[in-house]
Amino acid sequence: MAEVVQFQILPEQVDDLALIHAKIKSELALTHDDFTFEWRKRSIDARKKIIKLNCSFIVYLKDEASVFTPFFTPQNVADKKRIAIIGAGPAGLFAALRCLEVGLCPVVFERGKDVRSRRRDLAELNKKSIVNPESNYCFGEGGAGTYSDGKLYTRSKKRGDVEKTLKLFVEFGADKDILVDAHPHIGTNKLPQIIVGMREFIVANGGEVHFESKLTDIKLQENAISAIEINHSNWFEFDRVILATGHSARDIFELLHTRGIKVDAKPFALGVRIEHTQELIDTIQYHGRLNDSFIPPASYSLVAQVDGRGVYSFCMCPGGIVAPCATAQEEVVTNGWSPSKRNNIYSNSGIVVSVDPSDFPGKENDPFVCLDFQKSIEKKAWEMAGKTQKVPAQRLVDFVQKKKSIDFPRSSYQPGIVSVEMDSIFPPFIANRLRKAFVEFDKKMNGFLTNDAVLHAPESRTSSPILIPRNPETMEHVSTKGLFPCAEGAGYAGGIVSAAIDGMNCVDAIITSFQKEA
Numbered sequence: 371m372a373e374v375v376q377f378q379i380l381p382e383q384v385d386d387l388a389l390i391h392a393k394i395k396s397e398l399a400l401t402h403d404d405f406t407f408e409w410r411k412r413s414i415d416a417r418k419k420i421i422k423l424n425c426s427f428i429v430y431l432k433d434e435a436s437v438f439t440p441f442f443t444p445q446n447v448a449d450k451k452r453i454a455i456i457g458a459g460p461a462g463l464f465a466a467l468r469c470l471e472v473g474l475c476p477v478v479f480e481r482g483k484d485v486r487s488r489r490r491d492l493a494e495l496n497k498k499s500i501v502n503p504e505s506n507y508c509f510g511e512g513g514a515g516t517y518s519d520g521k522l523y524t525r526s527k528k529r530g531d532v533e534k535t536l537k538l539f540v541e542f543g544a545d546k547d548i549l550v551d552a553h554p555h556i557g558t559n560k561l562p563q564i565i566v567g568m569r570e571f572i573v574a575n576g577g578e579v580h581f582e583s584k585l586t587d588i589k590l591q592e593n594a595i596s597a598i599e600i601n602h603s604n605w606f607e608f609d610r611v612i613l614a615t616g617h618s619a620r621d622i623f624e625l626l627h628t629r630g631i632k633v634d635a636k637p638f639a640l641g642v643r644i645e646h647t648q649e650l651i652d653t654i655q656y657h658g659r660l661n662d663s664f665i666p667p668a669s670y671s672l673v674a675q676v677d678g679r680g681v682y683s684f685c686m687c688p689g690g691i692v693a694p695c696a697t698a699q700e701e702v703v704t705n706g707w708s709p710s711k712r713n714n715i716y717s718n719s720g721i722v723v724s725v726d727p728s729d730f731p732g733k734e735n736d737p738f739v740c741l742d743f744q745k746s747i748e749k750k751a752w753e754m755a756g757k758t759q760k761v762p763a764q765r766l767v768d769f770v771q772k773k774k775s776i777d778f779p780r781s782s783y784q785p786g787i788v789s790v791e792m793d794s795i796f797p798p799f800i801a802n803r804l805r806k807a808f809v810e811f812d813k814k815m816n817g818f819l820t821n822d823a824v825l826h827a828p829e830s831r832t833s834s835p836i837l838i839p840r841n842p843e844t845m846e847h848v849s850t851k852g853l854f855p856c857a858e859g860a861g862y863a864g865g866i867v868s869a870a871i872d873g874m875n876c877v878d879a880i881i882t883s884f885q886k887e888a
């Protein structure tokens with residue numbers, strides 16, 4: 371029987387196989403050397419001054435060996451039942467991969483461009499402040515996850531097979547370390563190639579992927595989906611549609627509402643993206659241990675309850691860049707990404723306050739109430755920063771003390787920053803909670819509250835402000851047969867891994883719906 375063994379070593383001992391072998395032998399009280407082992411999990415423990423590496427190994431005794439069981443076997447699906455998948459983000463791509471496994475033909479329609487062409491639009495956005503509404507940090511092949519930090523951890527392990535998702539990433543080129551690191555991440559420089567690999571595989575096995583192909587209308591017959599319109603011109607008949615369009619496809623929310631397909635307001639979160647130097651975060655988290663190649667750039671995860679509501683860090687990017695993530699010209703939106711080595715001199719994170727439909731008395735039942743608020747903040751930020759993609763910015767202590775910043779340290783945000791008081795963008799229920807939370811965060815991470823940190827605003831696309839409600843049993847829309855609202859845009863996932871899992875689960879739900887029909 372394979373055994374699991376756990377212990378701690380120093381980070382610099384990670385490659386010392388003789389030491390690890392001896393430790394395993396001692397932990398299991400073995401009297402012989404007749405065993406092999408492989409990594410199961412590892413994580414940094416920086417709670418005390420001497421930093422340790424938590425290690426977990428699977429140990430195979432005597433003649434046992436790691437048993438290889440294939441976890442993914444595709445079929446050629448060219449002549450199989452066709453399923454429309456709208457959106458080629460993690461949800462859409464993993465749904466397509468699952469189709470290959472279960473014998474359905476995925477037909478993916480993506481409004482944006484392929485990964486390589488998309489890169490040119492990102493350059494225009496960063497250098498000339500030109501937002502292409504169809505090709506940007508949120509739209510295009512790979513979705514919002516492509517030019518991201520590629521963090522692959524999820525708190526929602528109940529939703530499905532995290533390990534399978536990670537193994538598929540490895541299958542398409544991600545480093546095997548993601549299978550053992552407690553906080554795996556891939557990095558912006560590596561993700562595009564992985565995404566291209568997935569698409570080529572889908573096509574090679576009989577699936578289809580169409581770029582610059584936007585869903586623009588839906589035809590219903592007796593509350594069941596019967597056809598979809600692409601690019602305002604071509605209609606295609608489908609009776610099963612996975613709608614995986616992400617949290618930024620506002621035109622999709624409007625389309626559904628116009629066609630009488632129920633959408634609801636959903637709580638989300640909104641705030642700022644804070645940037646410190648990575649050196650400061652390492653100093654705080656690693657007790658002054660710096661420039662050490664054996665320990666990764668430090669991260670943090672902060673949460674505080676302020677006036678009865680959660681304020682928390684979101685999508686923290688060690689060694690990262692603050693990115694312009696607008697999907698339309700007249701708005702400013704921030705997010706963050708990191709390269710695989712996380713070796714940039716900055717660290718950034720969203721710091722956000724929960725927003726609820728009840729924050730807008732009298733409008734609680736308006737499905738668009740949270741979306742309208744999100745839009746209004748993004749538009750105000752654009753106006754306040756001079757109607758370009760420059761971002762409103764304020765030093766952290768200046769914000770806490772309600773002072774306008776007169777100068778700034780360098781920021782990683784490429785289009786540029788403009789001094790704006792955050793209080794002129796956010797209503798008091800957001801700004802005051804952020805202010806109090808920063809003071810709380812400094813108690814947990816002494817030195818976090820520094821005037822060398824810069825706030826960029828807003829961080830507003832944390833999750834969807836709209837729910838596209840589905841039947842929890844069948845995963846179909848509550849009132850529209852054949853429509854499977856999927857992942858982040860529908861309000862059922864948050865992050866790359868949970869979106870990918872939801873995509874795969876939707877395909878399984880479609881299989882069940884066919885079986886019921888038969």
Ligand SMILES: Cc1cc2nc3c(=O)[nH]c(=O)nc-3n(C[C@H](O)[C@H](O)[C@H](O)COP(=O)(O)OP(=O)(O)OC[C@H]3O[C@@H](n4cnc5c(N)ncnc54)[C@H](O)[C@@H]3O)c2cc1C
Nearest residue numbers: 457459461481509513514515518520521585616858865866
């Ligand atoms: C800069 C950045 C960094 C991030 N970093 C991380 C991270 O490190 N880890 C993490 O877990 N998450 C991260 N995220 C969030 C993560 O990317 C999303 O949670 C995830 O991509 C959601 O997957 P999805 O498939 O549901 O939607 P999306 O990835 O948003 O994909 C939706 C796709 O649908 C397409 N689409 C929209 N409308 C239409 C239409 N009408 N017709 C056809 N296609 C359409 C879009 O172009 C897009 O490609 C980051 C996001 C950003 C923007």
